[in-house]
Amino acid sequence: MKSLRLLIAIATTFMISFTAMSRDRIFSNYQDNNGISTVYISGAAIRLGLSMAGSDSDMNQIQKFVRNPEGIEIVSAETPEAIKIVKKDFTGIANKLNMELMLNATDDGEVVNIYTSGVSEDNVIHDILIETTEPDEYTLVYIRGEIDVNALQEQYNK
Numbered sequence: 001m002k003s004l005r006l007l008i009a010i011a012t013t014f015m016i017s018f019t020a021m022s023r024d025r026i027f028s029n030y031q032d033n034n035g036i037s038t039v040y041i042s043g044a045a046i047r048l049g050l051s052m053a054g055s056d057s058d059m060n061q062i063q064k065f066v067r068n069p070e071g072i073e074i075v076s077a078e079t080p081e082a083i084k085i086v087k088k089d090f091t092g093i094a095n096k097l098n099m100e101l102m103l104n105a106t107d108d109g110e111v112v113n114i115y116t117s118g119v120s121e122d123n124v125i126h127d128i129l130i131e132t133t134e135p136d137e138y139t140l141v142y143i144r145g146e147i148d149v150n151a152l153q154e155q156y157n158k
Contacts, residue, residue: 025071026093026142027073027075027089027140027142029089033085034079034082035077035078035079035081035083036075036077036078036082036085036086037074037075037076037078038073038076039072039073039074040073043144046066046069046071046072046145047069050066065149065151066145066147067146068145069143069144070144070145071143071144071145072142073140073142074139074140075139075140076138076139077137077138078137082138083137086138086140090131094129097117097129099115099117099127099129100116100118101113101114102116109135110133110134111131111132111133112133113130113131114128114129114131115129115130116129119149123149125146126145126146128141128142129141129143130142130143
């Protein structure tokens with residue numbers, strides 16, 4: 001009987017998380033589009049992964065500067081038509097999210113732009129949007145959550 005209750009609780013949790021997931025996604029309109037791949041990782045899945053890190057030193061280090069992860073979305077376009085579609089949508093999405101360009105890097109035909117919604121007074125970045133343009137691929141990575149800049153800087157100073 002206890003196992004039945006546990007199964008019902010797990011099933012209910014998954015149904016609720018799938019409903020919440022569909023509301024939280026920014027890049028959810030590409031599911032049936034050829035040439036565009038999407039990946040979504042929920043905040044719960046990230047927290048579970050971080051909590052199960054064990055002795056993995058990389059994951060333990062990430063836990064020090066990533067706080068309250070809310071999700072990651074990745075969109076990758078690999079055909080000229082798909083790239084046009086995603087690039088067109090990107091501008092509206094960046095404006096809607098009120099993102100500010102924090103870094104621009106260009107190297108051998110690849111352009112990387114990193115946008116954030118700003119850095120708070122306590123040196124915490126809320127949400128990051130990474131845009132990568134290559135000659136034959138266009139990728140967006142949207143990371144929702146809090147990143148402690150001080151802890152991140154300490155990590156890289158070691």
